Amino acid sequence: MKITDVSPIPVTLKSAREPMSLSFVRIETDNGLVGYGEACDSYGATYAGVIGEIITQAFAPMLVGHDLVAVExxxxxxxxxxxRRLGDHGVAGQALSSIEIALWDLVAQAAGRSVSEQLGQVRDRVNIYASSTFLDEGPAQFHADLLAPLLERGVRYAKVRVGPEWQKDLRTLTELRGLLPDDLELMIDGSDTFTLATAMQVAERLGDLNIRWFEEPIPQANRAAIAALSAKSAVPIAYGEHLYGREDALAALAEDGVSVLQPDASTSGGIAEARAMAGLATYYGARVVPHTCAGPVALAANLALAASVRTISLLEYPFFLAPAWDALGASEQFGIEAIRDGSLAVPSGPGLGFRLADDVAAQFPYQLPGARVVGTVAGVLDRFVGDR
Incomplete structure (x- = not known):
């Protein structure tokens, strides 16, 4: 089949928290098949229009008119x-990820298989962990109530987020731990916030609470600090949503001492690259738990990733995005009601097993972010610039 058109689809959806932008791509072929991909910048795609321009100006001209037989x-x-010009990190890497996912969608459709079957499926359901919000958004009971609907559906893994006011957050966390089932595996996300000294203190407290990992406690560029923390931390250190490809993964595992790797097919270069990253993690004895925090196409891609790698048994599930998935027609497949015994079914239809509506761009026109800072209720920038 020959590629005939490559079109980015940036959209913006309203939600109870804040407007959220997503970055999709649609690839058409001469046999009538259409494939979809999605890019993620760690929380949706704030600059979806920028990603779209990279697709339009850099990648589309090299794709249109070419035969598609194999993805890699x-x-x-x-x-x-x-x-050498755009690089393969940041928005360029994210844009390439969306292209790669769409190509897998097409190749698998052409073969009459799901993407996971095309890759070599090893499971038909994937356990998920409930990825929740910042601890400073409410008292312990507020967070327990947020998690309750997922626990009722058999979820036994959850994550909450600690911010710059970490002393208060840890008090809330201690109380929350007491409100949750003893067998629930609880994780903490630091969102690239802390200095090494504070991260050490927080990690020690997390060890006392039997927290299973401490995610992105220090900005990822501070490599020496991450290595120092990993060497002494009382809990495993996790990174991955800002890793672009196997070279980044290798550095994180071999030099930074990361023991939980979190590749994301919609960020790290695509499904095949995320699979390669998972293979490296196995060599270093690291746990692999993919990140996902975007739209339904990214979730479908990461489910295919998890379903085709034997060492992946858990996937992030940002349940606060369920209204966005519902608006895009994915509620039946991926909404909270779709969770059974703590797991989601791997899509079994041809390709990714999910298709966007043809008029999605008209339904949800893209809005430039302006000064909006996503990922928080108040949109305050200082959440991400160091501890108190």
């Missing part, structure tokens, strides 16, 4: 053609 050679050609 096409993606490698795109990467090699742009890495």
């Amino acid at each position: 050679p096409v993606v490698e050609r795109l990467r090699l053609s742009t890495r």
